[in-house]
Amino acid sequence: MATDKNTVLAIDNLTMKFGGVTAIDDLSLHVNRGEIVALIGPNGAGKTTAFNVITGVYEATSGGVSFGGSPIPKGITPDKITKLGIARTFQNIRIFGSMTVLENILVAKHMRTKQNVLTATFRLSRNEEKRVRREAEELLDDQGLLQMKDEIASSLPYGLQRHLEIARALATDPQLILLDEPAAGMNPQETQELAAFVKRIREKHGLTVFIIEHHMDLVMQISDRIYVLDFGKLIASGTPKQIQTNKRVIDAYLGSVEEDEPADIKPSALNAKKEGAVNAES
Amino acid sequence: MDYLPYLLAGVSVGGQYALIAIGYTMVYGILRLINFAHGDIFMAAGLIMIYLCTALPLAVSIPLVLLITVAIGFVIERAAYMPLREAPRMSVMISAIGVSYLIQNLALYLTGGLAKPYISIPWISDTITILGATTRRVTVITPILTILLMIALILLIKKTKIGMAMRAVSRDFDTSRLMGIRVNNVISVTFIIGSLLAAIGSVLYFTNYTAVVPTSGQMPGLKAFVAAVFGGIGSIPGAVLGAFLIGICENLIKSGGGAWTNFSDAFTFVLLIAVLLVRPTGLFAEKKIDKV
Amino acid sequence: MNNIKHRRNKKILTAVNVALLLAIYVAVFVAEQVLPQTSMLFVVLKKGSIYALIAVSMNLLNGFTGLFSLGQAGFMLIGAYVYGIFTIPEEFRQSVYQYFDGGVIHFTVPVVIALVMAGAAAAIFAALIGLPVLRLKSDYLAIATLGFAEILRALFQWKIIGPVTNGSNLLRKFPNFNDFNIKGADGKVAVYLSTLIPFIVAGICILLIVLLIRSSYGRAFRAIRDDEIAAEAMGVNLFKHKQLAFVISSFFAGVGGALLAMYQMAIQANAFTSAMTYEILLIVVIGGLGSVTGSCLGSFLFIAASEWWLRGLDGGTFLGINAPGIFRAGFRKVVFAVIIMLVVLFYRKGIMGDSEFSAKRIAERFRRIFMKRKSKIEVVENE
Numbered sequence: 001m002a003t004d005k006n007t008v009l010a011i012d013n014l015t016m017k018f019g020g021v022t023a024i025d026d027l028s029l030h031v032n033r034g035e036i037v038a039l040i041g042p043n044g045a046g047k048t049t050a051f052n053v054i055t056g057v058y059e060a061t062s063g064g065v066s067f068g069g070s071p072i073p074k075g076i077t078p079d080k081i082t083k084l085g086i087a088r089t090f091q092n093i094r095i096f097g098s099m100t101v102l103e104n105i106l107v108a109k110h111m112r113t114k115q116n117v118l119t120a121t122f123r124l125s126r127n128e129e130k131r132v133r134r135e136a137e138e139l140l141d142d143q144g145l146l147q148m149k150d151e152i153a154s155s156l157p158y159g160l161q162r163h164l165e166i167a168r169a170l171a172t173d174p175q176l177i178l179l180d181e182p183a184a185g186m187n188p189q190e191t192q193e194l195a196a197f198v199k200r201i202r203e204k205h206g207l208t209v210f211i212i213e214h215h216m217d218l219v220m221q222i223s224d225r226i227y228v229l230d231f232g233k234l235i236a237s238g239t240p241k242q243i244q245t246n247k248r249v250i251d252a253y254l255g256s257v258e259e260d261e262p263a264d265i266k267p268s269a270l271n272a273k274k275e276g277a278v279n280a281e282s
Numbered sequence: 283m284d285y286l287p288y289l290l291a292g293v294s295v296g297g298q299y300a301l302i303a304i305g306y307t308m309v310y311g312i313l314r315l316i317n318f319a320h321g322d323i324f325m326a327a328g329l330i331m332i333y334l335c336t337a338l339p340l341a342v343s344i345p346l347v348l349l350i351t352v353a354i355g356f357v358i359e360r361a362a363y364m365p366l367r368e369a370p371r372m373s374v375m376i377s378a379i380g381v382s383y384l385i386q387n388l389a390l391y392l393t394g395g396l397a398k399p400y401i402s403i404p405w406i407s408d409t410i411t412i413l414g415a416t417t418r419r420v421t422v423i424t425p426i427l428t429i430l431l432m433i434a435l436i437l438l439i440k441k442t443k444i445g446m447a448m449r450a451v452s453r454d455f456d457t458s459r460l461m462g463i464r465v466n467n468v469i470s471v472t473f474i475i476g477s478l479l480a481a482i483g484s485v486l487y488f489t490n491y492t493a494v495v496p497t498s499g500q501m502p503g504l505k506a507f508v509a510a511v512f513g514g515i516g517s518i519p520g521a522v523l524g525a526f527l528i529g530i531c532e533n534l535i536k537s538g539g540g541a542w543t544n545f546s547d548a549f550t551f552v553l554l555i556a557v558l559l560v561r562p563t564g565l566f567a568e569k570k571i572d573k574v
Numbered sequence: 575m576n577n578i579k580h581r582r583n584k585k586i587l588t589a590v591n592v593a594l595l596l597a598i599y600v601a602v603f604v605a606e607q608v609l610p611q612t613s614m615l616f617v618v619l620k621k622g623s624i625y626a627l628i629a630v631s632m633n634l635l636n637g638f639t640g641l642f643s644l645g646q647a648g649f650m651l652i653g654a655y656v657y658g659i660f661t662i663p664e665e666f667r668q669s670v671y672q673y674f675d676g677g678v679i680h681f682t683v684p685v686v687i688a689l690v691m692a693g694a695a696a697a698i699f700a701a702l703i704g705l706p707v708l709r710l711k712s713d714y715l716a717i718a719t720l721g722f723a724e725i726l727r728a729l730f731q732w733k734i735i736g737p738v739t740n741g742s743n744l745l746r747k748f749p750n751f752n753d754f755n756i757k758g759a760d761g762k763v764a765v766y767l768s769t770l771i772p773f774i775v776a777g778i779c780i781l782l783i784v785l786l787i788r789s790s791y792g793r794a795f796r797a798i799r800d801d802e803i804a805a806e807a808m809g810v811n812l813f814k815h816k817q818l819a820f821v822i823s824s825f826f827a828g829v830g831g832a833l834l835a836m837y838q839m840a841i842q843a844n845a846f847t848s849a850m851t852y853e854i855l856l857i858v859v860i861g862g863l864g865s866v867t868g869s870c871l872g873s874f875l876f877i878a879a880s881e882w883w884l885r886g887l888d889g890g891t892f893l894g895i896n897a898p899g900i901f902r903a904g905f906r907k908v909v910f911a912v913i914i915m916l917v918v919l920f921y922r923k924g925i926m927g928d929s930e931f932s933a934k935r936i937a938e939r940f941r942r943i944f945m946k947r948k949s950k951i952e953v954v955e956n957e
Contacts, residue, residue: 055807057803057807077806077811077812077813078803078806078807079806079807079808079809079810079811079812080811082806082807082808082809083809087807087808088807090803090804090807094801094803094804094807095800095801095804096796096797096800096801096804096805097800097801098796098799098800098864098928099793099796099797099800103793103796106790106793107793107794107797107805107808107810108808108809109790110790110791110793110794110808110809110810111808111809111810111811112809113790115790117786117789117791117818117822120786120789120790120791121782121785121786121789121791122785123785123789129789129790132790168808169808171808172808172809314713315713316713316716316717361919362915362918362919365919366919369922371712371713372636372642372712372863373918373922375642375713375716376855376856376859376918377915377918377919379852379855379856380856380911380914380915380918381915382852383849383852383853383856383911383914384908384911384912384914384915386849387904387907387908387910387911388908388911390904390907391902391903391904391905391907391908392904394902394903394904395903395904497847497849500847500848500849504720504721504724504848507717508717508721511714511717545728545732547724547728548724548725548727548728548729550721551721551722551724551725552725554717554718554721555706555707555718555721555722558706558707558710558714558718559706
């Protein structure tokens with residue numbers, strides 16, 4: 001695939017095998033600067049695995065990922081990839097539960113703070129610490145979390161924890177943010193707010209967004225383009241309109257959903273299924 | 283230089299380590315817990331034997347020792363580990379360290395800090411000659427008994443209902459519970475078997491030594507654990523194999539004499555660290571992928 | 575407005591904390607001049623402060639970074655030996671190293687430098703073994719560090735390096751805490767400093783650890799403890815930070831080992847057993863994993879209970895009950911171990927949980943009590 005200047009993320013012929021199981025089979029896709037691109041598909045299609053390969057949690061069996069035009073070297077650790085400018089959230093929330101809301105953000109700022117262990121211990125980098133704190137508080141303010149900055153993160157309600165996770169990802173100063181089911185467990189109104197929010201952070205931070213989501217109305221509403229995975233294979237890609245009418249996509253979803261389901265992609269049924277899966281995993 | 287006596291001693295002590303190692307490997311296989319108190323149970327069995335023998339004939343003491351040790355193992359599991367079933371793994375490990383501390387201090391108190399001379403058991407302590415090397419009968423009995431017990435245990439795990447339950451529980455607590463397995467009972471059985479073997483090992487082990495002190499269990503315990511790791515934790519034949527290897531190696535090192543004796547203990551840990559370097563989760567251990 | 579008030583409150587609370595700490599140091603100094611030197615209090619204060627440092631260093635690793643390491647005794651051993659080896663005055667070397675012809679080292683360094691060297695040696699060793707060991711997961715890390723400590727114990731008794739370590743013989747006659755007492759012209763001690771010195775050294779070290787924990791690096795450590803995968807995804811280099819925590823913790827364990835040597839006035843590798851590590855771990859647990867003040871309180875309580883308050887349990891009479899049959903040598907430690915088990919089982923968070931003892935906490939406690947009383951009064955009035 002041509003790596004044009006606009007391409008932020010490119011996945012080329014990526015295959016990921018776990019023992020005998022092929023989780024991702026020869027996947028190629030790309031995300032352009034400033035786009036919101038969604039990755040959808042039935043459960044177990046390999047979406048989160050794709051995220052894990054991009055962020056370096058797993059090492060691809062074959063194929064590769066490029067970011068900003070240059071390939072990400074194989075075997076580099078997730079923190080280095082974050083440093084390159086890719087941030088992520090997790091499907092099952094992974095905030096730092098025993099730390100305060102503000103500290104959660106500050107951890108994400110840690111790698112971009114100019115200091116070493118001595119200057120930090122002996123408080124020689126006070127200005128850096130002040131700068132970082134200010135930026136963190138701005139981020140929290142943006143998320144409406146500022147007044148609870150000193151709360152212990154695990155005591156926040158579920159929805160706010162999701163917001164905190166996004167704020168934390170933003171704190172790493174990313175160019176590209178990977179959101180893994182940010183609307184999971186949210187009610188329709190919260191989902192609407194999230195849609196607006198995702199669009200807003202794209203504008204404000206000049207971000208590119210790559211999102212896994214099961215709430216189809218959210219996906220259709222915010223995405224510029226959509227990729228559909230099924231059993232690790234890319235079965236379709238295109239604009240929301242194209243995807244909604246794509247025969248293979250409908251088949252893939254129907255194959256995994258009860259028979260009496262109508263032909264269009266019903267978010268509710270998919271969501272219900274997904275929630276069960278989340279609980280089983282945690 | 284004649285290595286045969288060292289080799290024989292190595293095989294013998296290896297068998298004794300194996301009997302302890304099985305307890306470690308089984309408990310780890312089911313609870314994912316390094317039972318730091320296991321070596322101390324082994325030591326306790328030694329002390330109990332000494333105390334019992336002052337009042338009772340050997341034929342009564344030996345079965346009684348096995349019984350009491352089993353009871354101790356059972357009680358420890360119920361009192362110190364079961365309440366922490368849902369707690370983080372670190373808490374259970376700390377509890378195990380606490381139990382180890384308690385047993386050692388209790389032993390110190392009861393013995394008044396004096397080394398208790400171990401009784402000489404007739405027949406198995408007798409001197410015999412094999413291939414020109416003089417040794418005790420226990421040297422020959424140990425490996426044979428160890429292998430027999432190992433085979434019996436493997437049969438138990440492979441062929442019986444409780445064995446099947448053990449295998450299931452080691453895979454997944456919750457699913458086993460849903461299948462109607464009484465997880466706590468299975469865990470208790472594991473501790474009972476482990477303690478029984480440790481008690482047998484103790485009787486064999488201490489006949490080679492003059493006395494038991496409260497810290498007598500630590501080194502054999504740690505070495506047995508290393509054997510279990512070496513053989514792939516959770517695998518019974520692996521643990522036995524590892525134990526024989528460690529027993530033989532450390533005795534061959536001792537044959538170097540002098541300064542090397544210090545290192546026979548350290549060798550075990552060199553081996554452990556070497557193994558962990560090659561395979562961070564131990565040899566033969568299954569690879570687990572963390573879910574993200 | 576609120577912010578300014580908040581900041582002012584914070585300043586007041588910090589001042590109160592500092593004042594409290596200073597008061598403790600002054601009290602230690604005064605007590606030392608006034609009370610008889612044989613008082614058990616000084617044993618508790620000296621050993622307690624040393625254990626506090628070691629416990630805090632272990633807590634940095636086990637409580638704050640979530641690395642379950644059991645190598646503390648090994649690092650203390652290194653520290654103790656390095657201190658001893660480089661501070662024994664030349665005139666005593668012949669008698670100390672009597673089996674090794676006076677040893678091979680024939681110079682001494684000042685105590686302060688020796689303390690730093692003790693820490694540095696432990697830190698360097700930690701850096702070396704950190705490379706392989708820190709890749710291991712929880713319990714394997716525990717057993718591997720325990721293994722290294724055991725190897726060290728054997729290694730330091732090895733005859734071949736005896737000219738340096740004195741083999742399995744004692745190292746002694748190096749400067750100890752009593753050497754810091756200031757003597758008057760008559761040769762009698764004018765100012766006692768033997769308790770204040772370990773307090774000061776341990777205090778400085780603990781302060782450094784606290785500063786570290788409260789810095790950006792400390793936050794990264796705690797993030798690793800809470801969730802390794804998330805921490806890595808937020809750009810925290812796992813290995814680098816684990817290594818850092820491991821090395822720093824070992825540094826202070828080394829200094830602690832040197833202090834312990836000064837307190838005991840003799841060093842023997844065989845004393846640095848895994849049981850020693852277990853004791854320190856239990857102190858950390860009693861105090862609360864993830865609480866520095868907890869570790870300090872835990873240390874003093876542990877030492878006071880085991881060396882002083884429960885002594886009667888060993889000596890025949892305890893709390894006025896005379897039962898020499900039960901209260902004999904070793905009973906103290908049994909009772910003690912039972913107490914520890916009770917804490918581990920039923921009071922898992924320890925004394926402090928993962929919070930800190932400070933003026934703020936006391937203030938909040940009082941406020942809460944006060945508020946409760948006030949609301950009770952209101953209730954009464956309403957009735």
